[in-house]
Amino acid sequence: MQTGSGDLSSAAGNENPAIGLYVHFPYCLQKCAYCDFFSVGLLSSGKQVKGAGSEQLVRFATGLLAELDARAESLSARTIDSVYFGGGTASLMPAEVIARILDAVRTSASLAQEAEITVEGNPENFTGDYLKQLHEIGITRVNVGIQTFNGRHLEAMNRFFNEERYASILEDLSSGPISNFGLDLIYGFPGQSRTEFENDLRRCLEARPAHLSVYSLTAEENTPYYAAVERGVEKAPEEDLQCELFEALPALLRPYGLHHYEVSNFARSGSECRHNLHYWNYEPYIGLGPGAHGFDGRLRYANPRNIAAWEAAPAVAPLAPHEPQNDIPLMMARLCGWISLDQFRDVARSGGLDAVAALKATRRLVQNWNRQGYCELNPDGERFRWRPAGLLDLDSRIAEWSSELTASLAIPASP
Ligand SMILES: C[S@@+](CC[C@H](N)C(=O)[O-])C[C@H]1O[C@@H](n2cnc3c(N)ncnc32)[C@H](O)[C@@H]1O
Ligand code: SF4
8 A cells, every 4th residue: 555645545456455453452541531432441440450460451362362363264364564552542551462462463364574563552651661662572653642731631531641751751752762653632622722732732743753643622422521511511622723723733734744644644754554544545454352343345343342241252243234335435535635536436346336326426526526615636537635625524525425425326325
């Protein structure tokens, strides 16, 4: 796959493209009030992950290896070019546990020599020693959720905050052995000002990250933050600030060599997250661990968001057909580089759609978007790229794309 700045073309059309492997670690120290990802807060449940021998780790590693074994058939036929240890807080896993999982992956599948292998996690874990250990076991990339350096906002959201670790994390990363590191920031915390966010941004940029994810805070249903906003005891995200910053970010980050390649993601050219590009290019992937998802190009599965249920039966999640008319726009429209209509046609075909009709409907829609100022077209009209107006209200564009496909392919609309 090419991941250069202008071209995010996928391996669609390739008979047996390389795939991504996602490992979901379901524990965090504390559960952040805004987070709807599947994870259990260890401190609030009175449990602790202290080392490779702790009960949760042993059970997680055992379940993971069992799931890997059970999915060996789907894995054996594929080459894996990205592994992503996410969560939850995957950085709570000792390096030796990650190494054991990677060894098992190498036994079950063909792991590409140059595979991107990411460990995601939180500032308190990525000490100089841990980074060294991760480097020694072959981790090529780390991604650290900073969110903000302002402890007041983090503590208001029940996020674990260790002031010393926040003070030293950027230096540890910059001087550490894994130069391909990414940072995450969130903007729009209740009461956050533009100056506060710009201070967070400046600190991150001075560390010269290869990758920066900048998320707009959302109040996700079923989270304590959402409930607090509903009850009127917490303020909603700062929406005006979010709109202002969303528009400003590409220009703020360009001088640092970070180009906008996905709605919330910026990277140096060549450092785009290969693993996440598998999702956005609508390519197959395998997910392991409680709450993880997998996709073989036509069928999806979702492991239970329940640790005990997953441990009891780690690979029995039912398969369900995908909805390509909805799912392809949902993923591909997130890309901010040139989106190739040829690539879309290949993805539609391998997803089981009538590729000729899907391409015709999409070409018509893209031409309309171009007239309305939502996107630009390259001279031969075969690739399009969002203009700021298209990105600002992307949900509406995605809905239009889905309904065009649904209507032109005569697919009954989902209930
Ligand atoms: C689920 S976390 C996992 C990584 C790590 N535990 C952390 O907190 O950074 C991945 C990213 O999702 C972001 N995220 C989770 N819930 C969010 C929300 N409601 N609004 C915006 N970003 C959110 C996190 O802040 C983080 O950057
Ligand atoms: S640490 Fe990360 S995964 Fe865990 S609750 Fe907070 S945002 Fe979610």
